[in-house]
Amino acid sequence: MKNTSSTLTLTLITALLTTTAAHAHVVLPAGGANVGSPYDAAFRVGHACKDAKATTAIEVELPKAFQFREAVARSGWKLSTPTAGSQGGTVRWEAESAATALLGSEKTAFVVRGVLPAKAQALHFPVHQICDTGRADWAQIPTSANATEKLEFPAARLEVLPDNVAAVDVRDAWVRAAVPGQSGTGAFVTLQAPQGAKLVAVKSAAAGVVEIHEMKLENDVMKMRAIPALDLPAGEPVKLAPGGLHLMMMDLKQPITAGQTLSFTLTLEDANGKRRERQIEVPVRAGAAAAGGEHGAHQHH
Known part of the structure; x- marks a missing residue:
């Protein structure tokens, strides 16, 4: 057995030794x-x-x-x-x-x-x-x-x-600013679940819908599609970044301008099927400006 x-x-242990060596x-x-x-x-x-x-x-x-x-x-x-x-x-x-x-x-x-x-x-x-x-x-x-x-x-x-709060480390989170009239934009983050989990849903009051998207090459054409969940293997950082995995904010409810901070709710599911949430505050940055290696999100219980 x-x-x-x-x-x-x-x-x-393997993940710890490969991701936190410094x-x-x-x-x-x-x-x-x-x-x-x-x-x-x-x-x-x-x-x-x-x-x-x-x-x-x-x-x-x-x-x-x-x-x-x-x-x-x-x-x-x-x-x-x-x-x-x-x-x-x-x-x-x-x-x-x-x-x-x-x-x-x-x-x-x-x-x-x-x-x-x-x-x-x-x-x-x-x-x-x-x-x-x-x-x-x-x-x-x-x-x-x-x-x-x-x-x-x-x-x-x-x-x-607390039992209802998802165990996950959130780093380098940011939202790309949107130009006036734009209906959607991307959000990016690095997630690490110490015991392993799946990201199954994301919500934000700033958007009607937030989907988990992946970029995939099909017939030499890069295509974007929504996926129902994102695996977070135990102790391994999973990076959502421009050009790859990312969060797609659609049906924007407000202007998304640099300097703002947006609230998100992440829903994670553990190996036993139990779902928990984590609230985070994420800064909006202009263009493709990344978080510069700093923690770009404040986590809330």
Whole structure:
């Protein structure tokens, strides 16, 4: 029998290593997860400590609101964990020899499985990275005193979302400005669903209809057509951009001019068929101006 949880974890780890390699911190996948759900916390380690050649141990402090189930063992590493069912506790992996340590040029994820709390909140997981030389304690947690500061060693953060809010990371969203009298325009965004999902509907008060479109070459002619849903594989960013996948806004209800911000509702469907929504605010930009790599959408629960 196929182990769905293990398959999802492997898919997520692969996506993490290929899409977030430039990130310096020990992090969890962006996009959050829903209250009360089973959750595979995959902590991505992409580098050794400063001036070190290898990571020799990883220690994760679990918040008390996180119910521990198990941690994924690693060949050549000793693993110590709390008792299954514990609320909180510490998980530690330690390389048995220099030969099995994680080299600075290698990237991997250390996975802890558990169940999320029934209340929506932000959970912080301090991670201690021990290396052949020195250590890095990714353990800083935001407080009212440091809320305006950029933390140098932030703890890994997970946004636990209400049950009706879709778990998805939204980046680089923008709408192309329309000229007066134009009946339609395009909207573009990069979406990443940490546990996998399908985008099945999009709505905006600025348009009578918003459809998911793809561009396809047929008989040497590029054609645009609507598709009923867009797959978002676990942990993989899916880019909607000019000339490819995009959102088509039709029957515009107002002028769409640069500098405006438009509201959208994204509806996602998970593997069990449950639908959830995510509200986002998206800036309007002139011509083909892209978002410049910055987060071009504000997400709302």
